[in-house]
Amino acid sequence: MLGFLIQRVLQAAAVMVIISVLVFVGVFAIGNPIDVLIAPDATQDIRLDTIRRYGFDQPLWKQYLNFVTSLVQGNFGRSFVFNMPVLDLILSRLPATLELTLAAVIGATIVGVPLGMYAGYRPHAITSRAIMGLSVIGFSVPTFWVGLLLIMGFAVELGWLPAGGRGDTVAVLGVQWSVLTLSGWSHLVLPALTLSLFRMALMIRMARAGMREAMLSDYVRFARAQGLSDTKVIFGHVLKNISIPLVTVFGLELAATLAFAVVTETIFSWPGLGKLIIDSIQSLDRPVMVAYLMLVAFLFIMINFAVDVAYAALDPRVRGRS
Amino acid sequence: MTRRDASPFIRFCSEFAENRLALFAFSVVVIIVGAAILAPLFTPQDPYDIGKLILGDARRPPGYVGRGGYVHLLGTDAQGRDLWSAILYGLRISVQIGLTAGAVAFVVGGALGVVAAFAGGRIEALIMRFVDLQLSFPTILLALVISAILGQGKWQLTVALVASQYAYFARTAHGAAVAERAKEYVEAALSTPLSSGVVVFRHILPNCMPPLIVVATVQIANAISLEATLSFLGLGLPVTHPSLGMLIANGFQYMLSGRYWISIYPGIALIMLILAINLVSDQVRDQLNPRLQR
Numbered sequence: 001m002l003g004f005l006i007q008r009v010l011q012a013a014a015v016m017v018i019i020s021v022l023v024f025v026g027v028f029a030i031g032n033p034i035d036v037l038i039a040p041d042a043t044q045d046i047r048l049d050t051i052r053r054y055g056f057d058q059p060l061w062k063q064y065l066n067f068v069t070s071l072v073q074g075n076f077g078r079s080f081v082f083n084m085p086v087l088d089l090i091l092s093r094l095p096a097t098l099e100l101t102l103a104a105v106i107g108a109t110i111v112g113v114p115l116g117m118y119a120g121y122r123p124h125a126i127t128s129r130a131i132m133g134l135s136v137i138g139f140s141v142p143t144f145w146v147g148l149l150l151i152m153g154f155a156v157e158l159g160w161l162p163a164g165g166r167g168d169t170v171a172v173l174g175v176q177w178s179v180l181t182l183s184g185w186s187h188l189v190l191p192a193l194t195l196s197l198f199r200m201a202l203m204i205r206m207a208r209a210g211m212r213e214a215m216l217s218d219y220v221r222f223a224r225a226q227g228l229s230d231t232k233v234i235f236g237h238v239l240k241n242i243s244i245p246l247v248t249v250f251g252l253e254l255a256a257t258l259a260f261a262v263v264t265e266t267i268f269s270w271p272g273l274g275k276l277i278i279d280s281i282q283s284l285d286r287p288v289m290v291a292y293l294m295l296v297a298f299l300f301i302m303i304n305f306a307v308d309v310a311y312a313a314l315d316p317r318v319r320g321r322s
Numbered sequence: 323m324t325r326r327d328a329s330p331f332i333r334f335c336s337e338f339a340e341n342r343l344a345l346f347a348f349s350v351v352v353i354i355v356g357a358a359i360l361a362p363l364f365t366p367q368d369p370y371d372i373g374k375l376i377l378g379d380a381r382r383p384p385g386y387v388g389r390g391g392y393v394h395l396l397g398t399d400a401q402g403r404d405l406w407s408a409i410l411y412g413l414r415i416s417v418q419i420g421l422t423a424g425a426v427a428f429v430v431g432g433a434l435g436v437v438a439a440f441a442g443g444r445i446e447a448l449i450m451r452f453v454d455l456q457l458s459f460p461t462i463l464l465a466l467v468i469s470a471i472l473g474q475g476k477w478q479l480t481v482a483l484v485a486s487q488y489a490y491f492a493r494t495a496h497g498a499a500v501a502e503r504a505k506e507y508v509e510a511a512l513s514t515p516l517s518s519g520v521v522v523f524r525h526i527l528p529n530c531m532p533p534l535i536v537v538a539t540v541q542i543a544n545a546i547s548l549e550a551t552l553s554f555l556g557l558g559l560p561v562t563h564p565s566l567g568m569l570i571a572n573g574f575q576y577m578l579s580g581r582y583w584i585s586i587y588p589g590i591a592l593i594m595l596i597l598a599i600n601l602v603s604d605q606v607r608d609q610l611n612p613r614l615q616r
Contacts, residue, residue, distance in 0.1 A: 015455060026471050136604065140597040142547045144554045144567075145589050148574060156578055163578070256460045263462075263551060267574075278555060281470045293467065300458050 005309065012305050019297045020071075024064050027289045067290070076294075077287035081280070086291040090273065096166060097265070097272030101257045103188055104195035109250055111196075112203025117242075119204065120211025121234070131204060138201025147194040147267035154190060162187050164269035191268040195261055199253050206249055210242030255303050337609055344605035350598040354591075358413040365407035370563055399572060399584045403564075409591045412566040415559065416595065419476065420546040423483035427545075428538050430484065431491025436530060438492070439499035440522050450496060456489045465548050469557045479558050483545045494537045498530035532610040539603030543596050550592055566592045 034051060042050075051057050055066060070077065076086040116135075119128040155163035166187050214220060215238070223233045262274035269275070273292065280288035328336075339345050357364060399405055438449040456464070464486035472478035502508060503526065511521045552558040553567030564572065566588045573584025 026467065136600060137597065140543070140547075140600045141593055142551055142554075142596070144551055145570070145593065148570065148577065148585060148589065152577055152582065262466065263555065266555060277466075281466070282556070296459075296463065304455075304458050 001313075008305060008308055012301050015301055016298065019301075020068070020294060021064065023290055023293045023297070024067060025060070027286055027293070028060060028063075071294075076291040079280075079285055079288050081283050081285045081288075086287045089276070089288065090291060090295065093271060093273045093276050096270060097258060097261055097274060100188065100191055100195065100261055100264070100270060100272060101254065103192040104261075105199055105250065105254050105257055107192060108196040108199035108203055108253075109246075112200040113207045113246060115200075116204035116207025117211045117234070117239075120208040121215065121230075123208075123212060132208070135201040135204040138197045138204075141197070143194060143198060143263045144267055146197050147191070147264060150190045150194055151267070161190055163190075164267075166271055187268075191264050191270050194267070195257065195264045199257070202249065202253065203246070206246055207242065210245060211238065214238045214242055251303070255299060258299075334609060338605060341605050344601055347598040347601035347605075350594065351602060354413060354595050354598070355417050357410055358417045361407075361410040361414050365404070365410050367404040367407040369403045369408040369411050399564075399569060405569075405583065405587055408564060408569055409566065409588050412564060412569055412588060413591060413595065415476070415563065415565040416546045416549060416592070419480055419483065419549050419565075420542045423480050423487065423545040423549075424538055424542040426480070427484045427488040427541060428491055428534065431488035431493075432495045432527070432530070432534055434488070435492040435495025435497075436499045436522055436527055439496050439503055440518065440526065446496075449492070453489045453492045453496075456486075457493060461486045461544070462548060462551065465552060466555070466557060469552055474558065474560045476559060476563075479549060479552065482552075483548060486548075487541050487545060490537055490541060491534060494533050495530050498533050499526055502526045502529050536603065536607045536610055539599065539606055543599040543603065546592075546599070547596055 034047065034056065055063055058066075067077070074087075076090075078084065079086050079089055082089055115131045119131045122128050151163045154161045164187075166184065219237060219241075220233055223237055224230075228236070258273075261270075261272060262278050264270065265272045265274035266278050276288065277292050279285070280292070338348075362368070399408060434449055434453070438446040465482050468485050469479055469482035472482060508521065508526060511525050512518070549558055549565060550567030550570070553565045554571045556568075556571065558567060559565050561568070569588040570585045570592070573581070573586075573588070577585050
């Protein structure tokens, strides 16, 4: 097990280095940051001075080395646009994305799993067909379109809910949260709904497939033969068995949504990470782009690592194979 | 196991036709693709010819008769484009990009996956590790970053879509090819003097097709949706050639003032196309899935 761990840690580190090179070179190809940093009518002297100060006159490999050196010291650089340390910027945006993501994924699970289980339990009922129709639509309709419709329906026509922003926030331990105020909740509902529709469709499908398979299995047949009611069979036995893939998907979706709520956040002007990355791509804010992508890559590598290790701990065959 | 005498393709088609919803969806796809290809025949205006756009006719509601002397069936957008024409031309771009990206990703990903499965050892580990790594990232994030790097344009967008989608084909092809590789007919073929390339492409590849076709139908719909999303975010196509996503994005700001048609109609067209493709792909998946075969 120790050998396996060491091997995986080394692999993850190697992957991280490769990704940092890819990200740095890739972002390097986007636009010319000088145009962002100085006014177009600046003199040649100011221009050259700025180029030198930011190290843009050095070769790419040297810029990369400088970047890695300061990264190891915990310094992600300063944002060109906001003129503050990138790490602080990202951390200040994280809570907004976190609460949006949690609301969306938890909501999708609470609604989607029971619906999917019902559709798997009675696959031919009309209700089940309606549920599956809902899930096909949830898969097909692009996120930005859901957002537009919700804004048009609930914000413009009915005027019930706000169309954008985060509402009032309350500071808890120095972090601003909007789930603690009524205004915050009213701002959260529409973006969370937008973000959750696709996840709900996914949960419905997973739960339905698991349920259908489980209902045909031997253990369900024996449990029924024992005289247990269907309710007891489903909640006592089936739920435990189908929850393993559901939990896996829940975790992966949570991470994916956290890393990428860009579309939803853009439409609803939700001041989270997704909006930050889109803004930084449009304003050529290189340090923010690089830091954000590196952090996302780190997050995903850690999750993959954790999954690998968990599987290895549970299943000796995985250890033997690699 | 009826209709054993008919060719597999005909059997596939007649089974497909039994599902009326899927058949209907398929005909919707055919109609939309046909209308998109023949767009110039059905539209009163070339929406990409800036010289013909009349700003005085901008943001008119559906049914308005413009200075060109024809009815704007679905109204006009902020630049005075006839929306019906713009939607058909936009569908043209969507279909073109979706099909091209899907086909290239199919070939590249399929080839990588099969080669990895057949080569084994280091090459397989290298290719599949990379593919797995890529699959663990959200597709849309990759597409977003790549298209930001490459800039706007049709082929840049296609490259971004291929680069973020080929991995699904590689994963599927690899899985199928590994299973085929272990079968006896491959062993038999390898024991003859056939070159390994012939065995891979003539014998293994055709047997990996069913799952790849399923992935392809899903990925074409995804490519169209991704293209619209990227264009909506302003990273897809140039402003002079508005695709559906960009038409929707441009109309967004007018929606709050009640001019709903600029966003709504392109959106309906987009969703009809994606929904129809997904319904077709659901049926194809059920038919090609050996576990559901009776």
